[in-house]
Amino acid sequence: xxxxxxKDSWPGSVNTVTxxxxxxxxxxxxxxxxxxxxxxxxxxxxxxxTPHRPVIAMEVAAARPADWxxxxxxxxxxxxxxxxVWARACEDAGADLIVLQFGLKGSDDGPVSAEFAVxxxxxxxxxxxxxxxxxxxxxxxxxxSILVPIADATKGERIVLxxxxxxxxxTIVAAAMANDHLVLGKTPMDVNLAKQLxxxxxxMGLPLDRIVMDPTTGALGYGIExxxxxMERLRLAALQGDAMTQLPMLVTPGVETWKTxxxxxxxxxxxxxxxxxxxxxxxxxxxAVALIEAGAxxxxxxxxxxxxxxxxxxxxxxxxxxx
Amino acid sequence: xxxxxxxxxxxxxxxxxxxxxxxxxxxFAMKLAAKQAELDGCPYVTEESKAALAESxxxxxxxxxxxxxxxxxxxxxxxxxxxxxxxxYNRPGVFIRVLDTEDDEVIENKVRTxxxxxxxxxxxxxxxxxxxxxxxxxxxTRLATVxxxxxxxxxxxxxxxxxxxAVLSGGLDKLxxxxxxxxxxxxxxxxxxxxxxxxxxxxxxxxxGSIEELAQLSEKIKEKGVxxxxxYPAVDSMSASLALNTQIRRLALKNxxxxxxxxxxxxxxxxxxxxxxxxxxxxICKYAGFVVIDTFAPExxxxxxxxxxxxxTDPQKPIQVLPALYxxxxxxxxxxxxxxxxFSITYFSVANEVEGAGLPAWLLVTDAEGMxxxxxxxxxxxxxxxxxxxxxxxxxxxxxDQKWIVLPGHTAVLSGELExxxxxxxxxxxxxxAVDLPGYMRQVLN
Ligand code: B12
Ligand code: SF4
Numbered sequence: 062x063x064x065x066x067x068k069d070s071w072p073g074s075v076n077t078v079t080x081x082x083x084x085x086x087x088x089x090x091x092x093x094x095x096x097x098x099x100x101x102x103x104x105x106x107x108x109x110x111t112p113h114r115p116v117i118a119m120e121v122a123a124a125r126p127a128d129w130x131x132x133x134x135x136x137x138x139x140x141x142x143x144x145x146v147w148a149r150a151c152e153d154a155g156a157d158l159i160v161l162q163f164g165l166k167g168s169d170d171g172p173v174s175a176e177f178a179v180x181x182x183x184x185x186x187x188x189x190x191x192x193x194x195x196x197x198x199x200x201x202x203x204x205x206s207i208l209v210p211i212a213d214a215t216k217g218e219r220i221v222l223x224x225x226x227x228x229x230x231x232t233i234v235a236a237a238m239a240n241d242h243l244v245l246g247k248t249p250m251d252v253n254l255a256k257q258l259x260x261x262x263x264x265m266g267l268p269l270d271r272i273v274m275d276p277t278t279g280a281l282g283y284g285i286e287x288x289x290x291x292m293e294r295l296r297l298a299a300l301q302g303d304a305m306t307q308l309p310m311l312v313t314p315g316v317e318t319w320k321t322x323x324x325x326x327x328x329x330x331x332x333x334x335x336x337x338x339x340x341x342x343x344x345x346x347x348x349a350v351a352l353i354e355a356g357a358x359x360x361x362x363x364x365x366x367x368x369x370x371x372x373x374x375x376x377x378x379x380x381x382x383x384x
Numbered sequence: 385x386x387x388x389x390x391x392x393x394x395x396x397x398x399x400x401x402x403x404x405x406x407x408x409x410x411x412f413a414m415k416l417a418a419k420q421a422e423l424d425g426c427p428y429v430t431e432e433s434k435a436a437l438a439e440s441x442x443x444x445x446x447x448x449x450x451x452x453x454x455x456x457x458x459x460x461x462x463x464x465x466x467x468x469x470x471x472x473y474n475r476p477g478v479f480i481r482v483l484d485t486e487d488d489e490v491i492e493n494k495v496r497t498x499x500x501x502x503x504x505x506x507x508x509x510x511x512x513x514x515x516x517x518x519x520x521x522x523x524x525t526r527l528a529t530v531x532x533x534x535x536x537x538x539x540x541x542x543x544x545x546x547x548x549x550a551v552l553s554g555g556l557d558k559l560x561x562x563x564x565x566x567x568x569x570x571x572x573x574x575x576x577x578x579x580x581x582x583x584x585x586x587x588x589x590x591x592x593g594s595i596e597e598l599a600q601l602s603e604k605i606k607e608k609g610v611x612x613x614x615x616y617p618a619v620d621s622m623s624a625s626l627a628l629n630t631q632i633r634r635l636a637l638k639n640x641x642x643x644x645x646x647x648x649x650x651x652x653x654x655x656x657x658x659x660x661x662x663x664x665x666x667x668i669c670k671y672a673g674f675v676v677i678d679t680f681a682p683e684x685x686x687x688x689x690x691x692x693x694x695x696x697t698d699p700q701k702p703i704q705v706l707p708a709l710y711x712x713x714x715x716x717x718x719x720x721x722x723x724x725x726x727f728s729i730t731y732f733s734v735a736n737e738v739e740g741a742g743l744p745a746w747l748l749v750t751d752a753e754g755m756x757x758x759x760x761x762x763x764x765x766x767x768x769x770x771x772x773x774x775x776x777x778x779x780x781x782x783x784x785d786q787k788w789i790v791l792p793g794h795t796a797v798l799s800g801e802l803e804x805x806x807x808x809x810x811x812x813x814x815x816x817x818a819v820d821l822p823g824y825m826r827q828v829l830n
């Protein structure tokens with residue numbers, strides 16, 4: 062029985078964005094990462110090839126994280142004491158990207174400062190050749206005070222600077238424009254808010270191929286259903302041709318899942334939750350893969366085992382391209 | 385595909401005789417389209433129109449119900465590709481596979497722990513749905529023995545997996561009065577399998593590597609009188625499986641009847657638990673009606689069942705609890721009042737923590753329209769005013785002598801305003817995450 066396979070043909074596509082710059086391109090990275098370019102819903106190879114596979118970023122904290130799950134502390138060991146060593150370990154483990162996350166603290170428990178921040182970024186860039194996403198602690202003034210000097214000190218590297226939110230995007234976008242960097246825009250799980258921020262950022266003159274968006278996600282069991290559907294809706298809008306939704310999406314299953322009780326707590330919990338470390342990894346990988354199916358271009362993870370599993374899944378999902 | 389009111393109207397007598405109880409045929413047609421009236425209401429519809437309307441009323445994906453001695457697993461009846469368009473209805477049944485070549489104790493153990501497994505997620509008891517028994521031995525008697533043994537420890541619905549109808553019938557002998565799934569029919573054995581399914585009242589799974597193969601087989605089998613069919617797109621990779629499941633769902637929703645059945649996914653992946661878990665996750669998100677896995681490990685089952693719950697909640701309605709003053713561990717007049725919102729995940733995160741630690745407390749749940757603490761705060765639904773209102777509404781002041789009220793740490797900013805709203809209360813700011821509540825209660829509130 063001949064059956065006609067229904068194929069969607071969409072008028073729009075996702076922007077192609079390249080992160081990082083190599084020596085020839087004015088930077089110092091040994092590799093770059095290109096994401097986006099989709100002309101179909103995720104992995105519908107019978108319609109269009111997936112031009113660039115989703116990539117995995119590993120999160121590295123600029124100062125040893127105080128509140129991470131013991132499962133993560135054990136997995137990374139003393140690596141966590143030095144962001145440069147940690148980033149190197151992520152590269153060795155097969156990460157595509159490093160997300161360098163600054164908190165409110167700098168060295169010796171003092172407040173984070175511009176000098177500290179620039180120094181950590183330089184050390185990390187010396188120890189790994191991967192492209193970088195650099196995120197401030199999420200408080201507008203402090204973010205600006207470290208991201209601007211970081212942008213200046215790394216001109217031409219095509220680092221992704223974030224987070225740009227409605228309240229503080231101006232300074233960060235300006236710093237990115239002046240130094241050939243990219244930005245990450247973040248909005249709280251809402252299609253219209255995401256569009257609005259993208260309009261504001263492009264109005265400043267930042268080209269669309271230098272913006273990645275984080276539509277915000279929740280962890281499995283704690284709001285993933287909202288994030289999942291917002292991503293599906295954003296991707297459908299992009300394919301339908303709405304330019305302000307055609308940005309590649311970055312989401313953070315690592316941050317979200319490792320703060321849930323299921324991943325953080327090992328004692329005094331119901332037997333039905335099962336073995337702790339494996340549960341934590343499952344919590345992270347199931348969330349990540351669900352979001353990849355919903356259209357994520359970059360997933361930011363924390364556990365090395367999650368990296369291995371999600372990478373295998375991505376390889377399988379994009380396999381027919383290489384065959 | 386459902387017909388519009390106008391399309392239905394064209395099939396009615398158009399005489400406006402009012403016998404159906406509506407003023408016009410058009411009004412009646414509109415009610416039919418909205419599924420608020422039955423076609424029987426009009427005595428004058430032609431047989432031809434009846435058939436056409438009945439056809440359009442059949443759901444695009446047939447509802448298939450597997451029945452065990454105790455319990456059912458339903459799949460099908462879905463009407464959308466994306467959950468935000470409406471909702472997904474029938475949670476895919478999670479089945480654990482055992483092989484009849486495994487040792488009796490191994491099987492027995494897996495089945496006993498699996499069928500008694502139950503985990504609490506925001507007040508709901510999540511469980512697996514049944515077992516798949518694979519006739520790996522190729523021996524009719526052995527399969528019968530294993531199925532009989534299984535039935536001694538579980539009543540959950542079963543799937544019998546094998547390619548030889550004679551062998552499978554041995555297992556079916558032990559499942560009288562049930563509606564198991566036989567898995568399954570392929571191009572080589574479909575006739576005998578269809579006879580077997582028809583004779584035993586079983587649903588039949590069809591195995592095929594392509595859309596054409598599946599559609600062709602389902603048509604032929606349907607002609608033999610078996611209608612409860614399940615499609616198994618038998619491909620190896622996650623991408624091929626995603627593509628086939630999507631194509632089947634799309635075609636079914638376009639009312640292509642040969643593919644209008646639920647699908648089954650086998651995530652069993654020869655010992656690679658990581659891969660198995662992610663294949664099962666994909667199957668849950670992307671359209672499977674039944675998911676079979678090998679590993680029965682709580683640390684895998686729990687997140688899978690939670691994922692299923694999340695993907696299958698109605699996106700229009702956050703799960704809520706009733707705003708009220710809840711008593712945890714029989715609180716007394718000097719125990720603290722903790723405030724939170726009525727989003728069910730929020731409520732249970734807090735209540736479970738305090739209850740589990742054995743600490744008595746009053747838990748004041750405000751009406752925040754089912755939003756989490758921070759969401760509600762950002763949306764202006766959880767503020768000093770609404771908290772003060774709840775304190776009055778639920779008569780909290782009459783229950784305690786020591787007037788201590790504890791705010792979630794994320795909303796510390798509310799404490800000043802709340803002091804103004806509730807002058808005789810001591811406002812305390814708790815930790816940010818519920819996990820840290822017991823420690824805080826023991827140290828700070830004593
Ligand atoms: C899912 C979600 C949504 C869903 C709503 C889900 C729901 N039913 O609430 C949707 C998509 C609808 C949504 C909408 C919005 N959201 Co929202 N959302 C989230 C998200 C991702 C998760 C929230 C969640 O479910 N958490 C899980 C629950 C269990 O957490 P919780 O209620 O806080 O409870 C924990 C603690 O507070 C504590 N706790 C709870 N009660 C108590 C009590 C005591 C005494 C103590 C001690 C502790 C305690 O224990 C719990 C577990 O640890 C968060 C970001 C994030 N990752 O956290 C953003 C977030 C909350 N949203 C945000 C915003 C801004 C919004 C919107 C206003 C956006 C907009 N302008 O439209 C809207 C508001 C809704 C509206 N306009 O109607 C912001 C809030 C920013 C801020 N700090 O103010 C957040 C933080 C995202 C962000 N980073 O920007 N959101
Ligand atoms: S009973 Fe039938 S013919 Fe009469 S008004 Fe109703 S729909 Fe029309």
